[in-house]
Amino acid sequence: MSTTKKRRELLIFEMEKLGNQGINCQGCLGTCCTSLANSMQISPIEAFDMLYFLKSEGRLTGDLKKKLNDCVEKYRLNYEISTTRGLPLRRSYTCPFFEPGPKGCTIDKYSKPYGCLGFNPQEKNATGGASCFSKKEILQKRVEEFELLELELIKEYKIDWAKKSIPLALLNLWHLV
Ligand code: SF4
Ligand code: SF4
Numbered sequence: 001m002s003t004t005k006k007r008r009e010l011l012i013f014e015m016e017k018l019g020n021q022g023i024n025c026q027g028c029l030g031t032c033c034t035s036l037a038n039s040m041q042i043s044p045i046e047a048f049d050m051l052y053f054l055k056s057e058g059r060l061t062g063d064l065k066k067k068l069n070d071c072v073e074k075y076r077l078n079y080e081i082s083t084t085r086g087l088p089l090r091r092s093y094t095c096p097f098f099e100p101g102p103k104g105c106t107i108d109k110y111s112k113p114y115g116c117l118g119f120n121p122q123e124k125n126a127t128g129g130a131s132c133f134s135k136k137e138i139l140q141k142r143v144e145e146f147e148l149l150e151l152e153l154i155k156e157y158k159i160d161w162a163k164k165s166i167p168l169a170l171l172n173l174w175h176l177v
Helices: 009-020 044-056 062-074 114-118 136-156 166-176
Strands: 119-121 132-134
Touching: 009 114, 009 119, 009 136, 044 136, 044 166, 062 166, 114 119, 114 136, 132 136
Parallel strands: none
Antiparallel strands: 119 132
């Protein structure tokens, strides 16, 4: 099994378990991918996974780069503001990989950010996100299993950031893929 699949195995298992109970996102407009509720931040290794997936699909184009830059500009994702607790403010944005309608997310499940896979509805006919949440223990278990591998990669590439919004993270590592 490839490492991208292995690192997502737990999350996909949980998502499919819910799906087998008839709990899925099919009736929702995709609220958690839009600026209504999305402030997803990803690590460098998640950004590499997305970039390699996009490359394999021939989607690393000038148009995509422009779309990512437009998203950064529109939602001011490159302006860092600290909260009163000293943590960087997570800005909301509509994900550039979200297509309204039946398609929804255009990233394969084996390359999708962990946080996106982990955020799921918990009841049937969910819509709008009211009944959706991440099971922290599953995300934490994944971190414990793969943290060392991910830290090694960050060190190898001399990357000096831990997490960024999806468009900023991809633009930052684009030249390495
Ligand atoms: S990567 Fe996919 S699931 Fe995650 S925020 Fe973007 S469109 Fe939504
Ligand atoms: S996780 Fe919730 S908010 Fe996101 S698309 Fe599914 S049902 Fe909608």
